[in-house]
Structures are given as structure tokens and as C-alpha cells.
Amino acid sequence: MISDQMIAKCVDDVKQISGCDLLVMDGSCRIIAGSLFKDVPDRDTTASFISQDDSERTEDGYLYIRIPREEGKCLVLLADADNEVYARLAASLIGNVIEAANNRVDRDSFFRNLLLGNLFDVDIYGFARKLHIEDKLSRCVFIIEPVAQKDPGLIDMVKELFYTEAGDHVTALDEDRVIVIRALSENEGKSELAETADMLVDMAGSEASRDVRVAYGTVAGSIKELASSYREAKMALDVGKIFYPMKRSIEYSNLGVGRLIYQLPVDLCRLFVKEIFGDDIPDEIDDEVLTTVNRFFDNSLNVSETSRQLFIHRNTLIYRIEKLQKATGLDVRVFDDALTLKIALMVVNYLKYTKG
Numbered sequence: 364m365i366s367d368q369m370i371a372k373c374v375d376d377v378k379q380i381s382g383c384d385l386l387v388m389d390g391s392c393r394i395i396a397g398s399l400f401k402d403v404p405d406r407d408t409t410a411s412f413i414s415q416d417d418s419e420r421t422e423d424g425y426l427y428i429r430i431p432r433e434e435g436k437c438l439v440l441l442a443d444a445d446n447e448v449y450a451r452l453a454a455s456l457i458g459n460v461i462e463a464a465n466n467r468v469d470r471d472s473f474f475r476n477l478l479l480g481n482l483f484d485v486d487i488y489g490f491a492r493k494l495h496i497e498d499k500l501s502r503c504v505f506i507i508e509p510v511a512q513k514d515p516g517l518i519d520m521v522k523e524l525f526y527t528e529a530g531d532h533v534t535a536l537d538e539d540r541v542i543v544i545r546a547l548s549e550n551e552g553k554s555e556l557a558e559t560a561d562m563l564v565d566m567a568g569s570e571a572s573r574d575v576r577v578a579y580g581t582v583a584g585s586i587k588e589l590a591s592s593y594r595e596a597k598m599a600l601d602v603g604k605i606f607y608p609m610k611r612s613i614e615y616s617n618l619g620v621g622r623l624i625y626q627l628p629v630d631l632c633r634l635f636v637k638e639i640f641g642d643d644i645p646d647e648i649d650d651e652v653l654t655t656v657n658r659f660f661d662n663s664l665n666v667s668e669t670s671r672q673l674f675i676h677r678n679t680l681i682y683r684i685e686k687l688q689k690a691t692g693l694d695v696r697v698f699d700d701a702l703t704l705k706i707a708l709m710v711v712n713y714l715k716y717t718k719g
Contacts, residue, residue, distance in 0.1 A: 365464040369464070371396035373396075373457045374397050374398075381449040385398065385441070385450065386440070386441040386442070387439070388409060390437055390438075395438070409439055416429075424444050427441060428440040428442075474544060475534055479536070503544075503579055503583065504542065504580050505577060505578070506597060507543065507567075510576055518535050531544065542593070545559060560612040563577045576613070578612075579596050580596040599614065601625065605621065605716045621709065625713065629714065636707060655669070655683045656683075656684070656695055658673055664695065666681070
């Protein structure tokens with residue numbers, strides 16, 4: 364929105380160049396700027412001009428010109444009828460300045476609207492040219508989210524790690540998440556993206572004692588493709604929270620079976636869980652058994668290694684496995700049953716997420 368000071372400067376500039384006295388009033392007949400203060404028409408005359416919705420009017424030796432401001436608002440420029448040319452030039456100047464101010468887009472709002480899909484293709488390339496943003500540059504979108512609670516200072520920490528001069532940009536779409544658009548050189552690829560995500564997690568933890576989760580999409584080859592990279596990063600963040608809650612760095616291209624479950628219809632997931640567990644959804648399986656079976660999965664169904672890592676006797680581990688078998692009908696020492704239970708537990712987590 365244009366300020367009254369900017370309008371006053373336009374009027375002063377025209378006055379200095381032409382010597383023409385001008386007066387600018389807003390829609391409520393409040394004087395904003397000008398030098399035409401002698402025998403100014405009364406407010407009723409100006410209000411009548413505004414209410415008639417005319418673009419121009421000459422009355423009692425004065426020229427009235429309407430200048431659109433914001434939506435539903437206007438300015439009125441007054442000048443002696445003899446100074447018609449200068450008045451029209453001044454009105455055109457003020458109108459152009461207002462239009463430029465209303466259409467002004469900075470880098471931050473441009474990238475936010477781009478990621479949210481609020482821009483048409485023609486606007487994307489037009490604004491990119493105005494803002495001197497390179498189109499054909501490889502970029503990737505990262506989302507950084509605090510694990511426990513909101514962190515207003517997170518964006519300031521992240522901004523210190525990236526450089527606008529290199530094509531990077533840091534912004535925020537809401538109070539919970541910080542967005543990094545990282546520009547890549549020709550020699551950088553997946554390993555560098557993973558290093559960036561790990562660096563963000565480590566820096567947040569070591570320097571600011573922040574626990575954050577970082578997700579990122581695939582590389583976008585052009586400015587237009589950044590919205591797709593953002594959607595991928597957003598999905599990776601959601602999938603990571605549901606299925607891999609202990610992971611702090613999540614890559615869209617490495618979501619595994621979690622991505623498949625995330626995209627399944629909820630009704631189909633409920634049907635699958637019912638086929639495996641019947642009406643007894645495994646909320647009754649205690650945390651000790653679930654921790655045991657998850658570690659068992661992590662160790663590729665190796666009983667000895669799992670018992671060693673859990674600091675329990677082998678027979679204790681077998682007892683817990685058999686307890687799980689009684690509760691679910693699945694023996695996790697058998698590969699097919701282990702795979703079925705692994706997927707079923709992931710589906711249960713997904714249903715809890717959608718319900719919440």
C-alpha cells in the first residue's frame with residue numbers, strides 16, 4: 364500500500380517542475396498533499412464528485428480527477444482548469460506509483476506464494492525476472508520443524524547458515540516450520556542434500572539445544588518446480604512423524620513402505636488391520652513388548668543380537684516373542700509373519716494419526 368508521504372512527494376515533484384498548484388484529497392475529503400490551499404472548493408463539492416463515480420469533472424474553474432487507490436478507495440486530484448495538462452500528468456504519475464506499490468513483491472512473499480501454488484506460470488517468470496532470481500538453477504526445499512514446541516528463534520539460527528548471494532533463501536510459512544530453498548552447484552547431488560539435512564539437525568542440537576526434524580524433497584530443475592519439491596518435503600515430514608518418529612532427517616526419495624501406507628485410503632487400512640488383529644487393535648500390547656519387537660526388526664530377526672542390545676537373557680526375549688504371538692497370532696521369528704506385523708503396526712500408527 365502506498366503511503367501519504369509518497370503521494371506528497373509526487374505532488375511536490377510536479378510542483379517544482381511545472382510550478383502548477385495541485386491538491387490531493389482522499390475519499391473522505393481529507394487533504395493529503397498539495398499547494399492549492401486558496402479558495403479550495405468546499406468538501407460538499409468534492410464529496411459530490413466522489414459519489415458520482417466520475418473519472419473527471421470541471422466545475423467552478425477547477426479540474427477534478429479521480430485516481431484509483433486500493434480496492435474500493437480513491438484519491439481526488441484538484442487543479443486550476445487552466446493547468447489541465449500538468450494535472451493529467453500528475454494524476455498519471457500518482458496512479459503509476461500506486462499501481463507499482465500495490466503490485467510490489469519482495470523475494471520472501473514471492474517464494475512463499477510460489478511454494479503454496481498461489482502464482483500462475485506467467486506470474487512466476489515475471490516476478491522472477493523483476494527480482495533477479497535465476498530460473499534454470501537446481502534447488503531443493505527443506506522443511507525444519509521443532510519436535511516438541513514452537514521456536515520463534517529457529518528461523519534466525521537457520522538464516523545464519525545460508526547465503527542469499529549463492530541463491531539460497533530462508534523463509535517461514537507459519538509459526539511452526541522454517542523453509543530453506545537451497546541452491547545446488549553442478550557437482551552437488553543426493554549426498555550433499557543429506558549432509559545439509561544432517562548439518563541442520565546437528566547445528567540446532569549443538570548450538571541451540573533444539574530438537575528439530577528436517578525433511579526435504581527432490582531437486583527442482585527450475586523455479587516452477589519448487590512447489591513440487593515443497594510438497595514432497597511436506598509429505599516426507601508427515602510420513603517421518605508417523606512411521607519413523609525417531610528419525611530426525613527424512614528424505615522424500617527414501618520413505619519406503621511408509622509412503623505407500625500414507626497414500627492408502629483410510630477405509631482400506633482399517634480393513635487390513637481388522638484382517639490381521641480382528642476387533643482387538645493392538646493397543647493392549649505393552650510398550651515393553653513393542654520395544655522388543657521393534658529392536659528385533661532392526662536386527663533382522665536376530666535373537667542373539669537383540670537380546671544383547673536389550674541387556675536381557677535370550678529366554679526372556681523368546682518369552683516376549685511368544686507373548687506377542689498369543690496376542691496377535693503372528694510369530695515374528697518367521698519372516699512372513701514378521702513382515703505382516705511390521706506393516707500392520709505401521710498401519711495402526713497411521714490410523715491413530717488420521718484420527719488425531
